[in-house]
Amino acid sequence: MTGRLRAPTGRYGGRSAEERQAERRRRFLEAALHLFGDHPGYRATTVAALSQTAGLSTRQFYEEFRTLEDVLAALHLEVNGWAERAVLDALAAAEGLPLAERVAVLFRAYARDVTCDPRRIRITFVEIVGVSPRLEEQRLARRARWVDLIRAEADAAVARGEAAPRDYRLAATAFIGSVNGLLHDWSAGWVDASLDEVVDELVRQLLGILRPAGWHPGPG
Incomplete structure (x- = not known):
């Protein structure tokens, strides 16, 4: 994966694309604090596990980040x-x-x-x-x-x-x-x-x- 996928644009559910992106990013970081900071730790965490904990998809992960x-x-x-x-x-x-x-x-x-x-x-x-x-x-x-x-x-x-x-x-x-x-x-x-x-x-x-x-x- 050489770069992030392009995130959706426009308004949806009354929120702008920027607001939805900020919420997704916050959910990924909260999931990372849980997995990296507790169990199993950063080195044993996968993109799939992080996405599941955040309640988001791996596609959404790559819209926000390149790597763990x-x-x-x-x-x-x-x-x-x-x-x-x-x-x-x-x-x-x-x-x-x-x-x-x-x-x-x-x-x-x-x-x-x-x-x-x-x-x-x-x-x-x-x-x-x-x-x-x-x-x-x-x-x-x-x-x-x-x-x-x-x-x-x-x-x-x-x-x-x-x-x-x-x-x-x-x-x-x-x-x-x-x-x-x-x-x-x-x-x-x-x-x-x-x-x-x-x-x-x-x-x-x-x-x-x-x-x-x-x-x-x-x-x-």
């Missing part, structure tokens, strides 16, 4: 988009709070979103890994957005005199790896702690990076 990899790519971006919106909304509401409280708000928002459905964690941290060079590039690019968010928060804290001045590029990259690993392990039941305890530990780690021993806050 395209579905996984779209779902991975969507799951990350949900988490990013949750974090940005929380940070906007936390404007003006001291650094420690602002960091806690950030991680509580992120943790609540990615752990509210175990399938989201599986898509983000398990199913996407090693699928193809294209998806590895997407995964790393999406992780880089989280690194950039941490760096921006760190730089803003430095400007306010709440954090030690330094280049936080490597520290933010290493820290995001810790966040992803800890939340994945907690979700898998490998960490004997509550989610609040996990978030508190992440807050302590980041504050330790931003405020090393011997450093004291100063004016912005």
